[in-house]
Amino acid sequence: MQRRIRFNGKSLFAKLLLGFMIVIFISFAFNVFAYHFFYGQMRDQLIRSNSISVSKTVDGYEKQLSQLDDLLTRYFFNNSVVALKKGNIDSDFPIVNELADEFKTIVGNYNLDLENVFVYFKDQSFVIDKNGYTRAEDMFGKYYVSREYGSDFWARQFSEDFHFRAFPSADFQKRGMDLVTFDKGRYFPIIVKSQIGSQFYVGALVDPDRMFAALKGTSDNPFYMTDKDGQLFFSAGLRPAALPELSTGLSYVSHANNYFFYQQGRLSGLTYVSVVPYQSVASQLTKMNVLLLSLFALSILISLALSVLLSFRFKSPVQRIVESLRQMNPAIRHGSTIHEFNVISEGLEHMIESVHRKNTLLQKYGYLDKIKSIQALDTDMQSLVETDRPFHFIMFHIHYTHEYGQLGNEHPLKATYFLEFINLNITGSFADSLTMQIEKDRILSIVFTDEDVSAAIAEKLLYLKSIFDRDKTYYQLTIACQPRLWAPTEFTAAYEAAGEMVRSRKLNDETQIVDAVGATNPLLLWTNEEDRNFAAMLESGNEASLTALARGALNRLDKSAASAWHYRQFASDLVSKVLMTLMAHKIDTHALDSQGSPFDEIERFVSAEQYGQFFERLLAQASALIREKREARDPIVDFVVRFIEEHYGDDIYQDLIADRLNISTGYLRNYFKEKTGQNLSDYLNEFRIGKAKEMLTATEEKIQDIAARVGYQNANSFTRMFRRLTGFTPGEYRRDRILNPQK
Numbered sequence: 100m101q102r103r104i105r106f107n108g109k110s111l112f113a114k115l116l117l118g119f120m121i122v123i124f125i126s127f128a129f130n131v132f133a134y135h136f137f138y139g140q141m142r143d144q145l146i147r148s149n150s151i152s153v154s155k156t157v158d159g160y161e162k163q164l165s166q167l168d169d170l171l172t173r174y175f176f177n178n179s180v181v182a183l184k185k186g187n188i189d190s191d192f193p194i195v196n197e198l199a200d201e202f203k204t205i206v207g208n209y210n211l212d213l214e215n216v217f218v219y220f221k222d223q224s225f226v227i228d229k230n231g232y233t234r235a236e237d238m239f240g241k242y243y244v245s246r247e248y249g250s251d252f253w254a255r256q257f258s259e260d261f262h263f264r265a266f267p268s269a270d271f272q273k274r275g276m277d278l279v280t281f282d283k284g285r286y287f288p289i290i291v292k293s294q295i296g297s298q299f300y301v302g303a304l305v306d307p308d309r310m311f312a313a314l315k316g317t318s319d320n321p322f323y324m325t326d327k328d329g330q331l332f333f334s335a336g337l338r339p340a341a342l343p344e345l346s347t348g349l350s351y352v353s354h355a356n357n358y359f360f361y362q363q364g365r366l367s368g369l370t371y372v373s374v375v376p377y378q379s380v381a382s383q384l385t386k387m388n389v390l391l392l393s394l395f396a397l398s399i400l401i402s403l404a405l406s407v408l409l410s411f412r413f414k415s416p417v418q419r420i421v422e423s424l425r426q427m428n429p430a431i432r433h434g435s436t437i438h439e440f441n442v443i444s445e446g447l448e449h450m451i452e453s454v455h456r457k458n459t460l461l462q463k464y465g466y467l468d469k470i471k472s473i474q475a476l477d478t479d480m481q482s483l484v485e486t487d488r489p490f491h492f493i494m495f496h497i498h499y500t501h502e503y504g505q506l507g508n509e510h511p512l513k514a515t516y517f518l519e520f521i522n523l524n525i526t527g528s529f530a531d532s533l534t535m536q537i538e539k540d541r542i543l544s545i546v547f548t549d550e551d552v553s554a555a556i557a558e559k560l561l562y563l564k565s566i567f568d569r570d571k572t573y574y575q576l577t578i579a580c581q582p583r584l585w586a587p588t589e590f591t592a593a594y595e596a597a598g599e600m601v602r603s604r605k606l607n608d609e610t611q612i613v614d615a616v617g618a619t620n621p622l623l624l625w626t627n628e629e630d631r632n633f634a635a636m637l638e639s640g641n642e643a644s645l646t647a648l649a650r651g652a653l654n655r656l657d658k659s660a661a662s663a664w665h666y667r668q669f670a671s672d673l674v675s676k677v678l679m680t681l682m683a684h685k686i687d688t689h690a691l692d693s694q695g696s697p698f699d700e701i702e703r704f705v706s707a708e709q710y711g712q713f714f715e716r717l718l719a720q721a722s723a724l725i726r727e728k729r730e731a732r733d734p735i736v737d738f739v740v741r742f743i744e745e746h747y748g749d750d751i752y753q754d755l756i757a758d759r760l761n762i763s764t765g766y767l768r769n770y771f772k773e774k775t776g777q778n779l780s781d782y783l784n785e786f787r788i789g790k791a792k793e794m795l796t797a798t799e800e801k802i803q804d805i806a807a808r809v810g811y812q813n814a815n816s817f818t819r820m821f822r823r824l825t826g827f828t829p830g831e832y833r834r835d836r837i838l839n840p841q842k
Contacts, residue, residue, distance in 0.1 A: 123399065146360075150360055153362050153371060154362060156315050160364060163212075167213075171289070171302075171303060172291055179194045179197060183227070193781055195227055199228065199230060202229040213305060214284065215229055215243070215303065216229060217303070221299060226238040236250050240274070245272070246270075259292075262293075263289070265287060265289050265369065266326075267326060268307045269285065269286070288303070311335050321336030321337060321374040322336065322373050325372065327368050360375065466533060466535065488547045489548065489585060490548070491546040491552065491553065492543070492545060493545075494580070494594075495544070497574055497576055498540065500575065500608070500703050520566075522534035524563060525544045529546045529548070532545060533545045543597075556582075557582065568610050575610070575705055600615070603664075606661070606663040606666050606707060608705040608706070622661060631824070631825070640722040640723070652669060666704070677721045684728050691721070697717060736774050736775060739771060739779065742756055787820075788809075790808075794809070795833045802829045805817075805829070
C-alpha cells in the first residue's frame with residue numbers, strides 16, 4: 100500500500116517551517132534596507148565629514164585673520180605711529196627704526212604667515228615697514244610690484260569706507276636697479292583703517308600658500324576662496340572656469356562628479372570652497388553592491404536548505420517528547436531546570452547590567468552636552484537627561500600644589516578619589532543627584548529638587564570642607580555653589596556662573612566655598628611710568644629696583660583684595676616681560692627653568708609670600724644675566740657710556756664721540772645698537788632725563804636751569820623729551836613727587 104504524504108498546517112513542522120520562512124524574509128528585507136541605508140549613510144558621512152573639515156579650516160582662517168585685525172589695530176593707538184603722523188620723518192629716525200624692528204619681530208616670530216607689515220601715511224606719502232622708511236611710490240613701484248596692486252590702489256584705500264579688508268592674492272615682484280624684475284611670491288594684502296578717520300592706515304602682506312599649508316594640511320583636493328563679489332581670492336589646485344551655484348539653504352552642491360562645500364567667514368566675508376571628488380567612492384559602492392547581492396542570493400539558498408533540514412530534525416524529537424508527556428504525566432510543570440536556560444538567564448543578567456552601566460555613562464555625557472550647549476544627536480542619550488526639573492549646581496575645582504607634585508603618581512589624592520568621595524556624600528544626602536568629572540581638575544554635582552534645599556547643601560559643603568582641609572598642603576579645593584534654584588533651561592548659565600566663581604577664589608591654602616560671583620576683571624597694578632621704569636630697570640639689570648616694583652604691585656594686590664586668579668595673571672605678565680627682554684638681548688632663558696617652567700611654577704602658589712620669593716629669585720637671575728651680557732661690552736661701548744656719564748650736561752653729538760674714537764658716525768651708531776640693543780640717541784636722552792628726575796625731586800631749581808644742566812639748551816625740547824619718556828611734564832612730575840613722596 101502506497102504511503103500518502105500529508106501536510107498538516109497546524110503541525111509543529113508547518114509552524115517551524117513557516118517561522119523560518121518569515122525569518123528568512125525579514126532577514127532579506129532587513130539586508131536590502133541595510134544596504135540602502137548603508138549606501139545613504141556613506142554618502143551622508145562623506146558630506147558630514149567634509150563639512151566639518153571645511154568648518155575647521157574656515158575657523159582657522161577666520162581666527163588668524165581676527166588675530167591680524169587685533170594686531171594691526173593696535174598701531175592706531177601706538178604713540179610712535181601717532182608721533183610720526185604729527186612730526187617730521189627726517190627728525191624721527193629713532194622712532195622709525197623702533198617701528199621697523201617691531202615689524203621685523205612680528206614677521207619673524209609671530210606664527211601668522213606674514214611677509215611684511217607696514218604703516219602708510221597719506222599726507223607725507225611714505226611707508227614704514229620691516230626694512231625701515233621708504234617712499235610710497237618706491238615701496239609699491241620697486242619692492243612690492245604687482246599688476247593688480249599698483250601705487251594708485253594703495254593710495255585709493257584712504258577714500259574707501261571699511262575697517263578691515265582682505266584683498267585677493269596676487270603675484271608680487273621686486274624691480275632691481277637695472278629694471279630686472281624678480282619674483283617675490285604670491286601674497287594677499289590686508290588693510291586695517293580707523294573707523295573715525297585717520298591720515299594713515301596699517302597694512303600687511305600675507306603668504307596664502309604658507310597659511311593654506313598650515314591650516315588645510317597636506318590634502319590634494321582643490322580649495323578656493325572667493326570674495327563678496329564672487330572674485331577668486333585664492334586657489335589651491337587647478338583654477339576653475341566657474342564655480343557651481345549654491346542653492347539657498349544648502350552648504351554643498353554636487354557638480355561634475357565632485358562635491359563643492361561652501362562656507363562663509365564671519366569676519367572677512369570670504370566664501371571658502373572645498374572640492375571633494377566622488378568618483379572613487381561611487382566605484383567602491385558599485386563593487387560593494389555586486390558583492391552584497393551575491394551574498395544575499397547565497398544566504399537565501401542556504402537559509403532555505405537549513406530551514407527545511409532543521410524543521411524535520413525538530414519535528415521528530417519534539418513529537419516524541421509531547422507524546423511521552425501525554426502518556427506519563429499530563430500536568431506539565433512550568434518551572435525548568437535545563438542548564439541551557441540557566442546559561443541564557445545568566446547571560447541576560449550580564450547584558451542588563453551592561454546596558455545599565457552604558458545608560459549611566461550616556462546620561463553623564465548628555466548632561467555634559469547640555470552644560471556646554473552641545474546639541475546631542477543621539478536620541479537615546481537625550482531620553483536619559485532630566486530636562487523639566489529645577490536643580491542646584493555645585494562645582495568642585497582642584498588645584499594641586501607643589502608638594503603634591505613631589506608625592507608621585509601613586510598617591511591616593513587623585514581625581515578618582517575626589518570623585519568617589521564627593522559622589523558618596525552628595526548622593527547619600529540628596530538621592531536625586533548626579534556627580535561627574537568633566538575635566539581633569541573639575542567635578543560637577545547636580546542636585547535635582549522641586550524646592551530650594553540651599554541650606555542643606557551649604558551644611559553638607561561645610562562638612563566636605565572640614566574633611567578636605569586635612570590635606571590642604573597638597574591641593575587647593577574651591578567649591579562654587581550659588582544659594583539658588585536654577586531653572587531647567589539654565590544648565591549653561593549655571594556652569595558659566597560657577598566657572599566665574601571659581602576664578603573669584605582668594606589667595607590662601609584653605610578649601611574655599613564661594614557662593615557669589617566676585618570681580619574677575621584684570622586689575623591695573625602699574626602706572627605707565629612704573630611699567631616703563633620696570634622695563635628700564637630690567638634693561639640695566641637693577642635687581643633692587645625691580646624687586647621693589649614687584650613688591651609694590653603685590654602690596655596693591657593685597658590691598659585690593661585680589662583673587663588668586665589676579666595674582667596668577669600679574670605673575671604671568673611679569674614673567675612674559677622678563678622672558679621677552681631676555682630674548683630681545685639674545686640671552687638663553689633656559690637658566691630660568693631650573694625648577695621647571697616659570698608659568699607652571701606660579702600655578703602652584705598659595706600665598707603672596709611665595710609670589711614674592713619667586714619674583715626675587717626670578718628678577719635676581721634675570722638681572723644677573725642682563726648684567727653679565729652688558730658687562731661683556733668691548734672698550735668702544737665702555738668709552739661711550741663713560742663719556743655720556745661724564746659729559747651729559749655738555750652739547751654732545753654722535754659725531755663728536757665718533758671723532759674721539761676715530762671711527763665713522765654710522766659705524767658707531769650701528770655698533771652701539773648691536774652691542775646694547777638700544778639706539779645711542781635713546782640711551783643719551785634716557786640718561787639725561789634720569790638725571791633731570793633726580794634734580795626735580797631733590798632740588799628747587801628752575802626747570803629751564805635743570806634743562807641746561809642736563810644738556811638741553813632749549814627748555815621746550817627738554818619738556819617734550821621728558822613727557823615722551825615719563826608721561827609727565829617736568830612741572831607735573833615735581834608736583835606728583837611732592838604729593839606722593841613714596842613713589
